[in-house]
Amino acid sequence: MAAEIFVKKQTIDLRKKHIGPSCKIFFSHDPVKIVRAKGQYMYDEKGQRYLDCINNVAHVGHCHPDVVKAGAQQMELLNTNSRFLHDNLVLYAQRLQATLPDKLSVCYFVNSGSEANDLALRLAWQYTGHKDIITLENAYHGHVSSLIDISPYKFQHLSDDERNQTVHVAPSPDVYRGKYRADHPDPASAYADEVKDMIHGVHEKGGKVTARHSGVCGQIPVHKNVSSGLFIFQDMRLQEETNQKEHNNPCDTGGIHIAAFIAESLQSCGGQVIPPTGYFQQVAQHVRKAGGIFIADEVQVGFGRIGTHFWAFQLQGEDFVPDIVTMGKPIGNGHPMSCVVTTKEVAEAFMSSGMEYFNTFGGNPVSCAIGTAVLDVIAKEDLQGNALRVGGYLARLLEQQKEKHPLVGDIRGRGLFAGVELVKDRLTLTPATAEAQEVIYRLKEQYILLSADGPHRNVLKFKPPMCFTEEDADLVVGKIDQILTELEEALGLKLQNALSLENGSSKRKLPAEENGHVYLGALSHDRGSSRGLPQQAKRLRT
Template sequence: MSVERLDKEETIDLRKKHIGPSCKIFFSHDPIKIVQAKGQYMYDERGQRYLDCINNVAHVGHCHPDVVKAGAQQMELLNTNSRFLHDNLVLYAQRLQATLPEKLSVCYFVNSGSEANDLALRLARQYTGHRDIITLENAYHGHVSSLIDISPYKFHQLSDAEQNPFVHVAPSPDVYRGKYRASHPDPATAYADEVKDIIDKVQKKGGKIAAFIAESLQSCGGQVIPPVGYFQQVAEHVHKAGGVFIADEVQVGFGRVGTNFWAFQLQGEDFVPDIVTMGKPIGNGHPMSCVVTTKEVAEGFMSSGMDYFNTFGGNPVSCAIGLAVLDVIVKEDLQGNALRVGRYLCNLLQKQKEKHALVGDVRGCGLFVGVELVRDRLKLTPATAEAQEVIYKLKEDHILLSADGPHRNVLKFKPPMCFTTEDADLVVEKIHIILTDYSRSCLKKSVNPLEFVAFK
C-alpha cells in the first residue's frame, strides 16, 4: 500500500481549495507532510524521521500495536451505540473509575474534549441550578460555542470579543509571570482569594456560581503549574457558593505528570473535583472522551427529565481502544517513564537556563514541561519571536516542538509517553546550539539581544 498518493504540491493545492482556511497547518510557509509514525517518531513522504515532542494525543506512542489490534478486532466484530448492553462499555468505565478517587464513579462517554467540557457545564448547571461559570485567564477548554465563551485564550482572538455575562475570569495561578509570584509568601491562598472575590462580586449582583473550571495544569495557557493548595481553597469557596469544581484533564491526564495518574492529584490527596473531563490521550488518537462525576451530580442531571444520548460515545470500538491504552500504560510503565524521563529532561533544561539568558523559567511535572523564554529576567519581557525561531530551527533539525502561552514564548514539551532520555538529550542539545548561535549573532551584529527580535 503506497503511503503517498499525491505530490506534496498537489496536496497543498487541494487543501487550499477544500479545507477551511481557519484550519491552520504547522509551519505554514513550508508545511510537513507526514505519512507514517511509530512510537515518538513521525516520518515524512521522503522517509525523513522527525522526533515528536508535542503530540500528547499519541500518548502510548504513535500506532501502538496493542491499541491498533484492539481497535481492528472490535471493528470487525461490532461497533454500535450504547443503547444496547455491551461489556466493553462497563468494563472500561470500571477501569477508569479505579484510577480515580472513589466518589468519582459515574461516566458519560463522548467524542472529544469539547463535547466532554460542554457536558460538564451542562451537568454543573443542572445539578446546581446556577448559571455563572468562573474560568481562568488564558484558559482553553474547546472549540464549541459554549467553550469559546469560557476560553479567554480563544475569545481574546476575536476582533469583536464580547464576553458572555455569565462567565468570569480569574487570574491564572502562574507563579512565574502572574499576579502573585514565587516570591509571594502564599500564592495559593492569594490566587484562591481572587476567586473568592469574584464569587462575592457575582453574588452581590444576584448571580449564582454553577462551576469553577480549570485545567489541572494550564497547557495552551503557558504550561502553568498552580501552587499546591490552590485547588483545595478554590473548591472550598466554590462549594460554599453552591457551585462545583470541574478539573479539565483533557491535555494532562493519564499518567503524564509522572507522580500521579491525574494531574489534579498533584494538589494532594485532600483534593477531589466534582467533575473530571478527559480527552486527547484517552484513545491514542481515536476520537473519544469522557466525563466522570459523582452519583449526586449524575442524579441531579437526570432530574432535568432530559435523556442524554451520544451516537458514537462509548461504542464498543472506542471502549476496546480505551482499555488497550490503559493496559499499555501499565504494561510499559509509561507513568514511571514519564516521571524518570521528565525529571531528566527538566534537569537538562535547567542547565540551559544557567547557560542562556533567554531561558527565563523551566517548569514541569513528568512529561509536561514548559520553558519560558524572556528577553529580560527581571522585566520578563516575552521572547516571542525568539521562541518561534527556536521552533523553526528545530524543525530544520527534524524535531517537532511548539511554543504557546498568551505571549507564545513558552516552549511546550508534551511528547508521547515513550519518550526516552536519548530523545531528551537530542532535543536539548539542539536547543543549546540554537541558543548559542543566537547569542553569537547578537554579539556579531553588536546588537543587544534584548532588542534583536528575529535572529534568522
C-alpha cells in the same frame, strides 16, 4: 492506501481549496507531510524521521500495536451505540473509575475533549441551578461555542460586549509571570482569594444573572442531595433555600449563584502553568460555598503524564477531589473518544431533568476496546514511571540550559509535561516571542517537532508520547542549546547580571522597552540574512 497519493504541492493546493482556512497547519510556509509514525517518531513522505516532542494524543506511542490490534479486532466484531448492553463499555468504565477517587464513579462517554467540557457545563448548570462559570486567564477548554465562551485563550481579543456575561475570568495561578509569584509567602491562598473576591463580585450583581440555557433554573430541586456529596456550608444552603422559596426561582436570588469553576489541572495552551499546591482545595472551598462545583479538565494532562500520579489534579493532594473530571486527547491514543466522570449526586441531578443524554458514537465498543488497551499499555510498559524518570531527566537537562542561557527565564513542569519560558530579560520578563518561534522553526529544520504557546507564545511546550527516552531528551535539549547559543550571540545577550537578579521577586523597574529595542535591533540586523526573526515569527504562528 498508498503512503503518498499526491505530490506535496498538490496536497497543499487541494488543502487550500477544500479545507477551511481557519484550520491552521504547522509551519504554514513549508508544512510537513507526515505519512507514518511509530512510538515517538514521525516520518515524512521521503522517509525522513522526526522526533515528536508535542503529540500528547499519541500517548502510548504512535500506532502502538496493542492499541491498533484492539481497535481492529473490535471493528471486525461490532461497533454500535450504547443503547445496547456491551461489556466493553462497563469494563472500561470500571477500569477508568479505578484510577479515580471513589466518589468519581459515574461516566459519560463522548467523542472529544470539547464534547466532554460542554457536557461538564451542562451537568454543572443542571446540578446547581446556577449559570455563572469562573474560568482562568489564558484558559482553553475546547472549540464548541459554549467553550469558546469560557476560553480566554480564544475570546480574549473580543470586546466586552461580545463576551458571555456569565463567564468570569480569574487570574492564572502562574507563579512565574502572574500576579503573585514564587517570592510570595502563600501564592495558593492569594490566587484562591482572587476567586473568592470574584464570587463576591458576581453576587453583588446577582440580579443580572438570567437563565438562558436549558436546564438552568428552577427546573429541578436544586442541590437535593447536596449534603451527601459536596462540601457545603449548611447555613448558606439554608439561606439559599429561603431565598428560593421567596423568589420561587433560584436565579432571581441576589444570593449564591456560581455554577462552576473550571480549570485544567495544569494549564497547557495557557503556558504550561503549574498551580501552587493547595490552590485547588481553597478554590473548591470558595466555589462550593457559593453553590458551585469544581471541574478539573484533564484533557491535556491526564493518564499518567505527570509521572507521580495518574491525574494531574492529584498533585494538589489526597484531600482534593473535583466534582467533575473531563478527559480527552490521550484517552484513545488518537481515536476520537473522551469521557466525563462525576459523582452520583451530580449524575442524578442531571437525570432528574427528565432529558435523556444520548451520544451516537460515545462509548461504542471500539472506542472502549481502544481505551482499555491504552490503560493496559500504560500499566504494562510502566509509562507513568517512564514519564517520571525521563521527565525528571529532561527537567535536569533543561535546568542546565537555564543556568547557561539568559533567554531561558523559567523551567517548569511535571513528568513529561514541561515548559521552557523564554524571556528577553529575566527581571522584566519581556517575552522572547520571536526567539521562541525561531527555536521551533530551527528544530523543525533539524527534524524535531516542538511547539511554543502561552499568551505570549514564548513557552516551549514539551508533551511527547510517553515512550520518550533519555536519548530523545538529550537530542532535543542538545539542539536547543545550539540554537540558543547562536541566537544569544546574534542578540549580544550574556548571562552576567541576570543570574544575580533572579526573576519574579523584583518589582524593580529596568529599561525593559529599551532592552526590547536593543534586542529587536539585533534581530533586525540579522534580517539581512535569509532568516529575519520578525518574519519567522509571523510565518510560524501556526
